Amino acid sequence: MNEAMKKGHVLTLRQDLKLQKGDGGVCYLQSPSQYVTFKGFGPGMYRVMEVLTSGGAAEEDLSEIICEVDGPDGLTRFYFNLQRLIKLGFICYSVLTGADILATYVPFATDHPFNRTTADMNNRYIISRFAYSRREGRQNVLESPLARARIVLKHWRAVMVVYLLADSRSPEEICTAVPGLTTHELQQFLSLVLHAAMVEKVDSTGTCPEEQNDLLRQWEFHDLLFHTHSRTERNDRQWGGTYRFCNSIEPLPANKPPMSEDRVPLYIPDMERLREQDYPFTLVLEERKSLREHCNGPITARQLGEFLYRSSRVRSLHHANPASGNLYDVALRPHPSAGACYELEIYLCINRCEGVDPGLYHYAPDCHELERLSGVTEQTKALLKESSYAAGLHELPAVSIHITARFQRVSWKYEAIAYSLILKNVGVLYQTMYLVATAMDLASTALGGSSSELLCRAAGLNCLEESAVGEYILGSKRV
Secondary structure, rough: HHHHHOOOOOOEEEEOOOEOOOOOOOEEEEEEOOEEEEEOOOHHHHHHHHHHHOEEEHHHHHHHHHHHHHHHHHHHHHHHHHHHHHOOOOEEEEEEEEOOEEEEEOOOOOOOOOOOOOOOOOEEEEEEEEEEEEEOOEEEEEEEOOOOOEEOOOOOHHHHHHOOOOOOOHHHHHHHHOOOOOOOHHHHHHHHHHHHOOEEEOOOOOOOHHHOOHHHHHHHHHHHOOOOOOOOOOOOOOOOOOOOOOOOOOOOOOOOOOOOOOEEEEOOHHHHHHHHOOHOOOOHHOOOOOOOEEEEEEEHHHHHHHHHHHOOOEEEEEEOOHHOEOOOOOEEEOOOOOHOOOOOEEEEEEEEEEEOOOOOEEOOOOOOOEEEEEOOHHHHHHHHEEEEEEEOOOOOOEEEEEEEEEEHHHOOOEEHHHHHHHHHHHHHHHHHHHHHHOOEEEEEEEEOOOOOOHHHHHOOOOOOOEEEEEEEEEEOOOO
């Protein structure tokens, strides 16, 4: 079989497929996302499917099986079915090194057939700056947000080739540096990674097309990776509200348990009066803007209480009811939240607020109170300084608001898109805060970022459980 495999890449079915034979030449293939029926299978095609699921073979070897079992007339049906499997993204391509598998190309996008063009061994190559290697289960995989497939690095020689391609190399240089790797094996491997958009040719000036592409130059690695992994096109993993931890991990409660017994009750505004006397909604929308010029005086506890009540309080609590499809508690608030998870928490670093002592507080939205976590410390001073710097202020803000996420509230339900949803929820909360501050004639602005670790240390948070995802400052308008 090894001699036959040298004719080309070894073809196999993806390991996550389930094959089932039916009656009358029918075959069923089930992937995590689809169920496909094939008809008109003869004995030869059934034999081919068995080979594809038990080790694979080169395309030429598969066609020989068809000729031996079904005769030459079976080739047309074979190639039709093979192309359908390829189009569905069900066929993987492997390269051998000796008797072992060097690497395997595993597609996860449909309508992206593998390009059979072989790599030009007279060129120099370099790995894409978007490609990265990581462990998945017990395998080392090479991935890229530009790719529609992943490369499973099955052998240490493949890992060494990837390492060497951090600098531009010729195939000759690579083969010399990797013991036991033949030119033929390297050519087949380069063909895989080239088609996966993980390696590029280097021109005579030492640059690759990726470095000359103005669109790609403006993408940072982590941004493009996050974008593509939170969308459906280039992702074969489970996606959306899968409830993957249901029955194995308890969901977090809708409201965070109390963090302190030192509590400050907050003012509750008269909502009926506000419905009649508040700013018209259109005026609020038109006047909303970031205000970085604050007066040097404090805001009041009454203003702070009204701001938090109107933007972030818990309106109602609904307990889990599996019989109705609600698998976890939800606590509805004035702003929307993906899946009604309401994972966002609010911490306030108070500098100047008439009626509330300076220090760090957690807002308890269920009872509309502040929980005092600490007084003025070096950490609270640092938080205020960071917020001032991020907003371009010449003085410390009256109040800096630090928005955290209890990540598992969202990731317990959602898969692949959990963090993307959290950031969308932050944007929604930002807008709600802006509109409330405008209606109250307060100065406020959202910030682009701050130190998550500093807040975690100050509030005693585990950064993997809960960490900052947004910052906001609030104060009185300068007249």
